[in-house]
Amino acid sequence: KAGVTQTPRYLIKTRGQQVTLSCSPISGHRSVSWYQQTPGQGLQFLFEYFSETQRNKGNFPGRFSGRQFSNSRSEMNVSTLELGDSALYLCASSFSGSAFNEQFFGPGTRLTVL
Amino acid sequence: DQQVKQNSPSLSVQEGRISILNCDYTNSMFDYFLWYKKYPAEGPTFLISISSIKDKNEDGRFTVFLNKSAKHLSLHIVPSQPGDSAVYFCAASALSGNYKLTFGKGTLLTVNP
Numbered sequence: 001k002a003g004v005t006q007t008p009r010y011l012i013k014t015r016g017q018q019v020t021l022s023c024s025p026i027s028g029h030r031s032v033s034w035y036q037q038t039p040g041q042g043l044q045f046l047f048e049y050f051s052e053t054q055r056n057k058g059n060f061p062g063r064f065s066g067r068q069f070s071n072s073r074s075e076m077n078v079s080t081l082e083l084g085d086s087a088l089y090l091c092a093s094s095f096s097g098s099a100f101n102e103q104f105f106g107p108g109t110r111l112t113v114l
Numbered sequence: 115d116q117q118v119k120q121n122s123p124s125l126s127v128q129e130g131r132i133s134i135l136n137c138d139y140t141n142s143m144f145d146y147f148l149w150y151k152k153y154p155a156e157g158p159t160f161l162i163s164i165s166s167i168k169d170k171n172e173d174g175r176f177t178v179f180l181n182k183s184a185k186h187l188s189l190h191i192v193p194s195q196p197g198d199s200a201v202y203f204c205a206a207s208a209l210s211g212n213y214k215l216t217f218g219k220g221t222l223l224t225v226n227p
Binding site for chain 1: 120150155156157158159160203205209214215216217218219220
């Protein structure tokens with residue numbers, strides 16, 4: 001069974017640009033969550049999608065948005081990039097999104113904002 | 115406001131000894147706790163979990179202890195192996211309709227041969 005895939009793996013952008021990251025969950029998983037990992041803050045929850053609906057959202061500004069498609073693939077978008085957005089962005093998929101269902105993480109997308 | 119705290123950024127132990135990683139939480143609504151392990155250039159992988167109705171859960175070399183009154187949990191690895199060297203994240207969830215995991219900042223464990 002293929003794992004969670006994230007593309008691209010690495011990305012370099014400049015301030016003010018926008019970026020779109022993609023996540024393909026494990027086949028059969030309908031929940032996709034996104035996290036931001038930075039050295040100072042650890043993993044911080046961005047949002048979670050299930051069946052194309054956002055069910056929960058973390059404390060991030062509106063520049064961070066996401067969506068999920070009917071095949072459960074998910075994208076997140078960051079507009080008007082700031083230096084502080086440099087981070088590893090991780091997505092995780094699970095069958096239902098409940099903490100009882102193990103979340104499987106992808107390898108992440110390393111975003112660098114110059 | 116850091117609701118899940120891992121106060122030790124790093125821990126170094128000798129191979130064969132016990133590793134104890136600690137985690138504290140402040141939100142009394144949390145009722146499910148998990149530990150994840152992360153190697154460089156990889157995503158975190160699930161290790162072990164515990165529900166608030168238990169105070170101990172064991173899986174091979176890994177045991178998680180939960181002290182609800184102290185809002186404290188710990189992960190014990192016995193015996194520690196060099197392959198256990200990784201960053202360990204503690205995470206918590208409030209199961210009542212919340213599909214969000216709150217993570218600590220992680221502890222880097224180094225097991226020396």
